[in-house]
Amino acid sequence: MKLSKEQIEFIDDYLIKNKVKYWYVRMELIDHISNEVEALMKVGSSFTNAMQAVHIKFGNDLTIKRLNKENTGWDTFPSLYADSSGYKRLIEEKKQGLTKGFAKLQRKALKLFFANTKSLIVYACVLILFLYTKEFFSTKAMHKTVLLLLMVMSLIPCLIALFNLKNTLKSLTINTSLLSSISGVSFINALLLGPKIFLDEGEQLSFTYIFIVFALLFPFFYTAIQLFVNQLKKYNSIHKKLA
Amino acid sequence: MGNSKLYKGSLNTIILKLLEEKGKMYGYEITQKVKELTKGELKITEGALYPALHKLEAEGLLDVEVAKVDNRLRKYYKLTEAGEKETVNRLAELEEFIRSMQNLVNPKWSIE
Numbered sequence: 001m002k003l004s005k006e007q008i009e010f011i012d013d014y015l016i017k018n019k020v021k022y023w024y025v026r027m028e029l030i031d032h033i034s035n036e037v038e039a040l041m042k043v044g045s046s047f048t049n050a051m052q053a054v055h056i057k058f059g060n061d062l063t064i065k066r067l068n069k070e071n072t073g074w075d076t077f078p079s080l081y082a083d084s085s086g087y088k089r090l091i092e093e094k095k096q097g098l099t100k101g102f103a104k105l106q107r108k109a110l111k112l113f114f115a116n117t118k119s120l121i122v123y124a125c126v127l128i129l130f131l132y133t134k135e136f137f138s139t140k141a142m143h144k145t146v147l148l149l150l151m152v153m154s155l156i157p158c159l160i161a162l163f164n165l166k167n168t169l170k171s172l173t174i175n176t177s178l179l180s181s182i183s184g185v186s187f188i189n190a191l192l193l194g195p196k197i198f199l200d201e202g203e204q205l206s207f208t209y210i211f212i213v214f215a216l217l218f219p220f221f222y223t224a225i226q227l228f229v230n231q232l233k234k235y236n237s238i239h240k241k242l243a
Numbered sequence: 244m245g246n247s248k249l250y251k252g253s254l255n256t257i258i259l260k261l262l263e264e265k266g267k268m269y270g271y272e273i274t275q276k277v278k279e280l281t282k283g284e285l286k287i288t289e290g291a292l293y294p295a296l297h298k299l300e301a302e303g304l305l306d307v308e309v310a311k312v313d314n315r316l317r318k319y320y321k322l323t324e325a326g327e328k329e330t331v332n333r334l335a336e337l338e339e340f341i342r343s344m345q346n347l348v349n350p351k352w353s354i355e
């Protein structure tokens with residue numbers, strides 16, 4: 001027995017009320033729950049009972065406790081909206097899975113970056129340009145430029161996401177990909193701003209140090225932007241096909 | 244054998260193997276197929292399946308496809324080119340692991 005359009009809409013509403021906010025996560029859960037409910041209804045269960053069974057299967061509690069009229073004890077009621085900890089846990093585990101996956105993909109992308117002739121030429125050009133500009137600017141100015149350049153690179157995925165806000169907000173995958181791609185900001189803070197604490201007033205980080213940090217972080221941000229754009233493109237194409 | 248913990252470490256390989264055989268599958272279908280193949284001994288929970296699928300997708304080993312089926316949208320997973328290569332590697336690793344375990348548990352018996 002297949003569920004009706006109204007029953008599917010009920011499941012969507014049920015998931016929204018249980019704080020499953022990402023549309024793509026909901027879409028997949030709606031299908032999974034519908035399959036489970038259909039299987040239970042096939043063996044005689046009602047839609048309501050099947051929904052309650054699936055709610056528990058996902059690790060959520062079904063019972064609401066209310067103080068009775070006499071204030072002497074508790075009355076219990078079954079409710080699909082009593083607790084959504086199971087879904088919360090599922091989304092958290094999904095996030096962890098995605099974060100681990102993106103970290104692995106980033107490592108692969110970095111390896112590819114150093115194995116690809118085109119990206120190596122870009123890298124070499126950027127480093128040569130960097131060394132060339134040293135002649136015209138002070139170390140302090142170079143420090144500020146590197147800081148600004150890396151900050152801008154780390155913010156590019158945020159700007160792209162802003163222009164694709166609707167799809168970004170819908171997808172947990174794009175959200176996690178965005179967070180992974182901007183995680184390098186902490187490296188900027190640690191490597192370019194952190195060491196200043198240990199310097200005396202008027203003292204500067206050496207040009208060699210700034211150059212090494214830039215050479216290390218540039219490939220990271222370059223590949224992070226590429227990975228984020230690829231994820232966004234993938235989900236935009238899925239979205240276009242559905243429209 | 245009702246010990247799901249023994250299967251847990253191989254969940255990603257199980258998913259990749261199923262997708263290699265079937266071409267494309269959706270979440271619920273994977274849980275049912277595993278249940279059927281293991282005669283109910285291994286029940287993959289949603290809490291384990293979806294994070295594993297999303298991790299494999301993020302790693303670039305799986306691609307996704309969405310289709311409208313029975314008044315709702317269904318997300319199918321399929322192997323990417325990198326996923327196909329990884330499946331071969333992981334299956335070889337798993338076979339090697341099984342062989343080593345057999346040598347440890349029962350040195351006289353071998354699958355070769």
